[in-house]
Amino acid sequence: MDDIPSAVLYRQTMDHYPKSAIGCFIISDAWDEQAVLELKEKSKAWFLVGLQIDNMDFDHLDIIEGIVRCQPDKVKAVTELLNVNAASTIIGIDVVDIKSLFECGNLFQFIQASATGDFESNLIKVTTHKLVNQLSKARHIKGLFIGMESVQSLPIEVFAYVADAVEELLPNISENIYYRSSMTDESNSFHLKAIYAEE
The missing domain is CATH 3.30.1330.20 (Tubulin/FtsZ, C-terminal domain)
Structure with a gap:
């Protein structure tokens, strides 16, 4: 269990979604409701966090725990901050x-x-x-x-x-x-x- 990271940044282009407790994804990467539900299921994430790097809104707030606004070059820093296992x-x-x-x-x-x-x-x-x-x-x-x-x-x-x-x-x-x-x-x-x- 300790080898599983708390937070992982997921991209739609990944071949598979490794397990994590907190699934992070960039909202502007065209995640629709079905893709987010699939991410949650396949990653076994306890909850999901959307990262907003531009002004794009996310309509499916009921699926995710929240949104963190950040600059595009700070996405890794946010994910690392949420990775409390480290x-x-x-x-x-x-x-x-x-x-x-x-x-x-x-x-x-x-x-x-x-x-x-x-x-x-x-x-x-x-x-x-x-x-x-x-x-x-x-x-x-x-x-x-x-x-x-x-x-x-x-x-x-x-x-x-x-x-x-x-x-x-x-x-x-x-x-x-x-x-x-x-x-x-x-x-x-x-x-x-x-x-x-x-x-």
Whole structure:
């Protein structure tokens, strides 16, 4: 079971759909209702998430859990963020938490912030400030999922710093904020990636 990824990006051109808990697909790839139902059945996905990379609407919201808006070059980043099997276990997030997040709304936005440099504490502060600044421009956030990426396993103080900054901005939704951490091979960098639901 641990070998099955939490999230997989599916294309209609695939010969077969490998199993996953969260099936992601790009809405503009001409997925109709029948194709989406077939994807859900063949991938054995617990739920489906549409990725909106343009202004194309998706009429079959009752089949999928939600839509994440992102730029075309961020599709991989969204899928990796949702792939909680690849995360560290220090926080203990899993697919059930992702399902709960998507119960906060149907439409989500993807954002990210990063910094590079030699001093880890500065990277964390700068990146957190950038993310909080982006979140402050959103309207009435109902649910939020933040992924932290660093070259090494993060100490609990980093989680606390990021969580305090975010929850100070969004005190009313603290029970609907989820965190994860993962490793990157990019040295001297710190990344925060997030999806959030707006009212």
